[in-house]
Amino acid sequence: MKGTHLGEFEELVLLTTAVTDGNAYTVTIVAEIEKNTGRKLTLSTVHTALVRLxxxxxxxxxxxxxTKERGGRRRRLYKITAPGYTALNQARETRTKMWEKMPxxxxxFKGLT
Amino acid sequence: MKEKYPPKWADRILEWYCLEYYLEEVQGDLREWYFEKLKHSPRFLNLRYFILVLRYFSLTRSKSFQKLINNPNYLSMKKILLITYRNLKKDKISGFMRLTNLAFGISVFLLALVYANYELNYDRFHKKGSDIYRLGQDGGGTRAWAAGPIGAGPFALENIPDVKSMARFIPVRETWVKAGEEKLNEKGVFFADSSALTLFSYEMIQGDKRTALTDPWSIVLTESMAKKYFGDEDPMGKSMQLLIDRGNSRKVTGVIKDVPAQSHLQFDFLCSLYSYGDEDYQRSWRNYFVYTYIEADGENLSNISKQLRNEFLKRYNGAEEDYFVAVLTPLHKIHLFTNQEKDNADHGNAYYVYILFSIGVFVLIISCINFINLTVIKGLDRAKEVGLRKTVGAFRPQLIAQFMSENMVLLLFAGLCSLLLLLIVEPFFKELSGLDLPLNFVSNPQVLLTLALILLGLELVSGIYPAVVLSNFKPAEIIKPIGSTSMKLKKIGIIRKILIVTQFSLSVILVIGSIIVYSQLSYIKEQDLGFEKDQILLVKLNWSLSQKLEALKDELAKIPGINNVTLSEDVPGYRISMEGVQKPGDQEATMSRITASDEKFLDTYNMELSAGADFSSSSPNQLQYLINETMATLIFGDRDPIGQKLIWRDTGQVVGVVKDFNFQSLHSEVEPLTIVRNLDIGWGYISIQFDPSSVDNVLSRIDQASQEIYPDLPRIETEFLDDRFGQLYLSENRLQAIVWAFCLITIVLTISGIFGVASYNAHKRQKEIAIRKVLGAGASEMIWQLLKGFVVLLGSALVVGLPGAYFLATWWLQDFAYQVTISPFIFVGAAIIMLLLIFMSSGLVTFKASNTNPATILKNE
Known part of the structure; x- marks a missing residue:
């Protein structure tokens, strides 16, 4: 496998996939991200990230x-794997570790003196 | 309300590009998005849908792209490129050397090709060019004449049915041209028939080419002249005055594009020939400075030439058995392949084209041999790799493809480098060759085609051979060599030796050739001409300057710093006319160069007398002749020429004999020369001998004097005689520089070739060297062991190269009247140079090899 680095956006998408487990596909992930972070994303952006993941x-x-809206077309549901979970966890741990070291x-505030 | 659906056409776009795998999911997602939006914000929904579809486009989802990268051919290609990259990375020196070698070789060859192509394609832009012939004559002198009488053209057109059309050109030596206030000296003025513009394909910008020159007082000028005299105004119908027209005015009736550089006729103005004398004169057989061009089929030439000969003989009262030929020179041959008398065309030198082109070919061969040798050597190094691949299951075609594509990558890269190199050297080459080569010759399809052919040829030769040979090995044999394999390897070794010998021979020939060309050209330039050329200033005279000639001459003589001033019809360095001279009682005239001068001529040019005296000023009305030694022996044989009678137009007495001197360039031998005193046939030049220390003063005083005497005329133009001689040797100087540069490249290429082969040999024999060392061999002995092979090869190369070089050199030198003696030292020197090159390039490698500690090499055994 090429790089297994997890980018910031990929991390967000992966996290959302894990959170909406069982019903995670492009449309729901876009909606979930918008609900939680306010970021407005297009379907294609998220789909590309999913393909890469x-x-x-x-x-x-x-x-x-x-469903009826989909005109009979099935959805592709995404599910986080064990390596994906580990990668997410690692990302969180790195962050926590760094936060603990924060002095x-x-x-x-220059303007106030 | 009708239910809304996403637009079908947008869906179709999606279906067209999207990979099957994602299609269902993406379409479903899109629909879901569509109906969701329909509920809340249905504005421009179709457009937004379309944009979203477009944004879905990416390579990972593209049908055709995924198909491409999953193609097995692409995959194996990728692998081959990867292996090529690794191999090149592993041995950077060899790769670099192969690349630079080839790039240099190809560039040099392409340059030579472009140059030869340019020179060989003079006058090709004329559409009727292959049917146009220049009508000259050969009356049995040393050379044929390019020009002929004015009436020959009309005669041919009217009386010989095979002659389809005809055009005459008469050059005007020197004139000024005036339009409005502008009055300038011009050199490119010709008289021409009205048919000149239809027979030749000069491009008309304004005016009608059929009628532009029919009016006797019409003039056609080039675009740049129109700009020079009229600026942005429309030149058509404007009037111009020329010195040669003695007061008459001409009307501009046409403008043509500037004459292309690849034309032997170079002019700026064409005046109608019908103002050049009346109808009778036009048909007379006078004026031998007319260039006549006829259009005819190649098959009828002998017939035309026969009829012209008959007419010539009739006009000149010649007898049937007299030697006389009407010379019809094909237009395309004039530039490069003629050397006719009375020709002032723009000439090239066929020998130089041959020399440069063969140098180009030689350099290309040398670099190709280097490339092939190094490639084959590299290939042999990989025998084990081949064995292993075969064991693992590679098929032969795969191996061949691998080897050949590796080669191709390198070749393509070298081709690119050579094009880049050409781009870089293009301006220098233009300056060096002095040619206005087509500007972007890099994008010239011919160049690119040749390049492709060279690369293909090299691919076939250097790629197929090792590929086929190596892929044929049986794995077991390679890993554990037995008899037949080592036989095969030996065979490759022999071919390699033959290639090296060829390469060495070519290098030897090139090195010797360059030395000889160089020394011959310096020899010519440094020859003592036999007269003063460094301190002479020339003023070309024309009709209006001649009006106050005495005043000008007196004024010039007064200027301090001017030692001598002389008037003459012609001067050394310029063409001196060739005419017949007789002594009383002679049936036939002896052809001699002839010029008139005043008494100061010999003093001004510092010429020496070998017998008799200079023109005497005591008897100014007596007709006196001076002749040179060649003329003296030619016409008087052993008799003392002093006091003999001589007839040219009038009878006079020979008063002195001048030592032979080279009044023309040293391409030709000293020809017979006759100088006649004070025969007033119109002076052509004032020659001024000046004191070199006061040049600037002299020049400004001459300018001042001429302004005073001729207030109405353009500034007087002067020329240094040594500059003129410099011009005569211009092509020699350029050739010298180019030959030098090419010779250097040859040497560098040879060195790198030897270097490559030597380092391979040293590498192959490192174990042998180590063992010999252990057994007590000294360093010098080791080096000799390794060099021995090369010295033997060089020996055989010398056997071929030395006679070859000698043969080529004598062939080239025979064109020169004055030849440098080919000293045997040149050959010995070249052999030594080659030996030194071999020692230097391979000695370094061998020294390193023989200096390595044997333990490091042998420890793995």
Whole structure:
């Protein structure tokens, strides 16, 4: 496999996939991200990220059921894999570790002195 | 309300590009999005849908792209490129050397090709060019005449049915041209028939080419002249005055594009020939400075030439058995292949084209041999790789493809480099060759085609051979060599030796050739001409300058710093006319160069007398002749020429004999020369001998004097005689520089070739060297062991190269009247140079090899 690095946006998408487990496909992920972060994304952006995640082995996909709106077309549901979960976890741990090392910072507000 | 659906056409776009795998999912997602939006914000929904479809486009989802990268051919190609890259990375020196070698070789060859192509394609832009012949004559002198009488053209057109059309050109030596206030000296003025514009394909910008020159007082000028005299105004119908027209005015009736550089006729103005004398004169057989061009079929030439000969003989009262030929020179041959008398065309030198082109070919061969040798050597190094691949299951075609594509990558890269190199050297080459070569010759299809052919040829030769031979090996044999394999390897070794010998021979020939060309050209330039040429200033005279000639001459003589001033009809360095001279009682005239001068001629040019005296000023009305030694022996044989009578137009007395001197360039031998005193036939030049220390003063005083005497005329133009001689040797100087540059490239290429082969040999024999060292061999002995092979090869190359070089050199030198003696030292020198090159390039490698500690090499055994 090429790089297994998890980018910021990929991390967000992967996280959302894990959160909406069982009903995670492009449209729901877009809606979930918008709800939680306010970021307005297009379907294609998220889909590209999902394709990439699948190539890296962080998610699996399988075809799910369909609805009337989809005109009989099935949806592809994405599910986080164990390596994906580990990668997410690692990302979180790195962040936590770094946060723990954070010293007391004082900020100069230049305009006030 | 009708239910809304996403637009079908947008869906179709999606279906067209999207990979099957994603299609269902993406379409479903899109629909879901569509109906969701329909509920909340249905504005421009179809457009937004379409944009979203477009945004879905990416290579990962593209049908055709995925198909392409999953194609097995692409995959194996990728692998081959990868292996090529790794191989090149592994041995950077060899790859670099192969690349630069080839790039240099190809560039040099392409340059030579472009140059030869340019020179060989003079006058090709004339559409009727292959049917146009220049009518000259050969009356049995040393050379044929390019020009002929004015009446020959009309005669041919009217009386010989095979002659389809005819055009005459008469050059005007020197004139000024005036339009409005502008009055300038011009050199490119010709008289021409009205048919000149239809027979030749000069491009008309304004005016009608059929009628532009029919009016006797019409003039056609080139675009740049129109700009020079009239600026942005429309030149058509404007009037111009020329010195030669003695007061008459001409009307501009046409403008043509500037004459292309690849034309032997170079002019700026064409005046109608019908103002050049009346109808009778036009048909007379006078004026031998007319260039006549006829259009005819090649098959009828002998017939035309026969009829013209008869007419010539009739006009000149010649007898049937006299030697006389009407010479019809094909237009395309004039530039490069003629050397006729009375020709002032723009000439090239066929020998130089041959020399440069063969140098180009030689350099290309040398670099190709280097490339092939190094490639084959590299290939042999990989025998084990081949064995292993075969064991693992590679098929032969795969192996061949691998080897050949590796080669191709390198070749293509070298081709690109050579084009890049050409781009870089293009301006220098233009300046060096002095040719206005087609500007972007890099994008010239011919060049690119040749390049492709060379690369293809090299691919076939250097790629197929090792590929086929190596892929034929049986794996077991390679990994554990037995008799037949080592036989095969030996065979490759022999071919390689033959290639090296060829290469060395070519290098030897090139090195010797360059030395000889160089020394011959310096020899010519440094020859003592036998007269003063460094301190002479020339003023070309014309009709209006001649009006106050005495005043000008007196004024010039007064200027301090001017030692001598002389008037003459012609001067050394320019063409001196060739005419018949007789002594009383002679049946036939002896042809001699002849010029008139005043008494100061010999003093001004510092010429020496070998017998008799200079023109005497005591008897100014007596007709006196001076002749040179060649003329003296030619016409008087052993008799003392002094006091003999001589007839040219009038009878006079020979008063002195001048030592032979080269009044023309040293391409030709000293010809017979006759100088006649004060025969007033119109002076052509003032020659001024000046004191070199006061040149600037002299020049400004001459300018001042001429302004005072001729207030109405353009500034007087002067020329240094040594500049003129410099011009005569211009092509020699250029050739010298180019030959030098090419010779250097040859040497560098040879060195790199030897270097490559030597380092391979040293590498192959490192174990042998190590063992010999262990057994007590000294360093010098080791080096000799390794060099021995090369010295033997060089020996055989010398056997071929030295006679070859000698043969080529004598062939080239025979064109020169004055030849440098080919000293045997040149050959010995070249052999030594080659030996030194071999020692230097391979010695370094061998020294390194023999200096390595044997333990490092042998420890793996």
């Amino acid at each position: 699948e190539k890296k082995g962080f998610v699996n996909s399988y075809m799910g059921g369909t 007391e910072l004082s900020f100069d």
